[in-house]
Amino acid sequence: MASPLVKSKPPVLPEDTRTKLLDAAGQVFAESGFQAATVREICACAGVNIALVNYHFGDKLELYTEVLRHSVGASGNGIIKKAIGSKAPPEEAFRELIHAMLLRVCRADRPGWHFRLMMHEFAQPTPAMASVIDETMRPVYDRFRELIGSMLDLTPDHDQVRLSTHSVIAQVVHYAHARHVVSRVWPELELNPERIAQIATHIARFSLAGLRQIAPTPTRSAPAQLNRKK
Amino acid sequence: MASPLVKSKPPVLPEDTRTKLLDAAGQVFAESGFQAATVREICACAGVNIALVNYHFGDKLELYTEVLRHSVGASGNGIIKKAIGSKAPPEEAFRELIHAMLLRVCRADRPGWHFRLMMHEFAQPTPAMASVIDETMRPVYDRFRELIGSMLDLTPDHDQVRLSTHSVIAQVVHYAHARHVVSRVWPELELNPERIAQIATHIARFSLAGLRQIAPTPTRSAPAQLNRKK
Amino acid sequence: MASPLVKSKPPVLPEDTRTKLLDAAGQVFAESGFQAATVREICACAGVNIALVNYHFGDKLELYTEVLRHSVGASGNGIIKKAIGSKAPPEEAFRELIHAMLLRVCRADRPGWHFRLMMHEFAQPTPAMASVIDETMRPVYDRFRELIGSMLDLTPDHDQVRLSTHSVIAQVVHYAHARHVVSRVWPELELNPERIAQIATHIARFSLAGLRQIAPTPTRSAPAQLNRKK
Amino acid sequence: MASPLVKSKPPVLPEDTRTKLLDAAGQVFAESGFQAATVREICACAGVNIALVNYHFGDKLELYTEVLRHSVGASGNGIIKKAIGSKAPPEEAFRELIHAMLLRVCRADRPGWHFRLMMHEFAQPTPAMASVIDETMRPVYDRFRELIGSMLDLTPDHDQVRLSTHSVIAQVVHYAHARHVVSRVWPELELNPERIAQIATHIARFSLAGLRQIAPTPTRSAPAQLNRKK
């Protein structure tokens, strides 16, 4: 190894411009959306020259796309991937996935950006929307359909499965999407980890009951008669 | 002919400039949100001179506020007011309200503007958000809490009531808010009146089952007496 | 006639912004070409706000196109149109046309812009070039071919006619195109009207001799034998 | 092997950076002119880092000047130098020089750069114009004056000599300068070597006839003794 005395730069603080830009852009885009955000604000926020977004990313849209791509793979996503891959029994996996998504959706820090960005995509899609959905939303959507399908003993393409999937995802996403409304009609609500866990539990319980209602017979034990899978 | 001296105003000019502007603005704001909409586009769409938004409304934000205020009272809202005031038994009123909201949320025509505008407020609140929520969202929210509270035999302020209310509203609003995602992951879905009725039925059924699950007394075995309060 | 006392605004000085912009743009574009000219400079030169080129013309290229279109019809062009339509015998019409073109090409004032603009088009064509050529250059070109064809007793499409036409036009255009070179290698040359007349006479005489050389026999008197028209 | 101590430079590195830059710059400048060309494009085209133009040449203008200086002496110029120095009789030398210039002016390849660059200088002079003219144009100009003076039996400073010189040079340069116009009004024209030779012949014949006409003695009847001076 090289001499540890000489030229020992701080090893964990490279914090290069590209990263600073991605960070600032993530924050600003998550706050204001693609259109309303200005590269000036982003650069000011990152403390770098305005011409650097052109140098590092080409233009505003590519910076945005990169922010999206980057935030998909952010560390916080591990929890979702893990929940998607869970081998637990359906109901348990179902609870896990809801909790993971809700955590992801409610955190305002780095890993929470992605869903906040998506909220803006919902209201005003950009050219990047399609890939965002495909890379971020669809895996969750498909896993939910799988789980719900198995619980209802229906194929993932069945109308009831899709509607139920929407019902579940809607409840989770709501806390990110409608957070301004929620915090106005229920100002006391504070989204700390305990609360989030509690809400996740509520959603899971509420939805599992809804699913059982939709399943013609009390599921699992007697998957017998009508409307069954294939 | 009317008296030529009194400068009798045209009694009911069916489309004066102010109205044309409000109409056009409603459409454009509902499409693009406050920020992304331009007064030029609105005026072009209304076929009036660009200086008139300033003359009639002061500035863009006041035009927007006026659009919101105006659209709250729009005729199409009758269906929601009626559903809110329904005297039917709770479960039936609950179904009615869900259907009314969903209809309102999914139609892109004139009376649907208001909710579309709110979708944009969610992603990017304007100074007008507070009053929008208070005038539009809270009545629905409070009525749902009332209904759910009565079904769960809990006060409207109880955590479980609030969480359940969010669960219900989230499912409805989802079809407006996430419509781009929905139409990507489920392209075949077409929101015609029949479909909307079917979705409303699903949400009501799904949610009522969830509510029964949440009710303090284990209702699984006896889903009968659901109306205990305190 | 209206009262000469009241409201007598200066009749010949409307000088509206559009015109001021066209004037300034003509000057700046003629000086620097399309690319190198900046709309900021044009607006500063016209003494108007920079946003007005967008308001009146849409964008820089349309302003440029308008300048070209405008300068084609400028008053100074009458002399060329007159020369093109001259009914004099070919040699005389030939002299007239050369003189008219040379005058047009050498004046730096308003009507001279057009050819100066074309010089820039030559070095660096813009999307407007095609129409510029068709509207400005081709009529002159075709008339020269006609005249030369009749003097050589050949069709206007004959190679010799085309080459000779180029030879003539080249000599005229040269004084505009290569003016910087000319004024460096011959600083004493001053392009006042007398000089221009003298140069025109030279070009005509020089070229008519060239044409006679190309015509197999001394033209006009004995248009007899070989290589004749049709 | 060479001595490992002396840091022997590579004797003739066929393509060092400086040369690569000069080459690329020549091409790009010839295409777009000084202003419109960007150093980025030049460096990309040369495959070198963008900072190297500053390192090697100081700035864009000095690179340009160097390109001009360099291209004057380019190998392809031999043909012109040879034509200038020709010891043939005036008419023959005249023909040679016209052909040499036309060749140089019409070819788009490496040795043709210099004249293409000059075309841009004509439309938009840079600070380098003066020296460009002096080094490139004036030798040709002076030689033409010499030849024409000797044919007209007048001093090179005589007005008629200068005007005639312009007439000749104009015809040659025209095919480079107005090439876009030419190719629009005469699309079939293709400037291959045979065509170029044919055009050169035309110009020479056309111009020699013009010169005879200009000569003080009425030469129409006796085109014989053309060599009177003073």
Add this chain to the structure above:
DNA sequence: AATGAATGAGCCTTCATTCAT
């Protein structure tokens, strides 16, 4: 009540150039 013209600030982008290594 309405208009066409005008304004100034701000947008994203790109340029030639220079810095630190």
Add this chain to the structure above:
DNA sequence: GATGAATGAAGGCTCATTCAT
């Protein structure tokens, strides 16, 4: 010599707004 990153100025354009009529 050579590099990648950084810089500040300027480019064309668009915005909400206001002026004079």
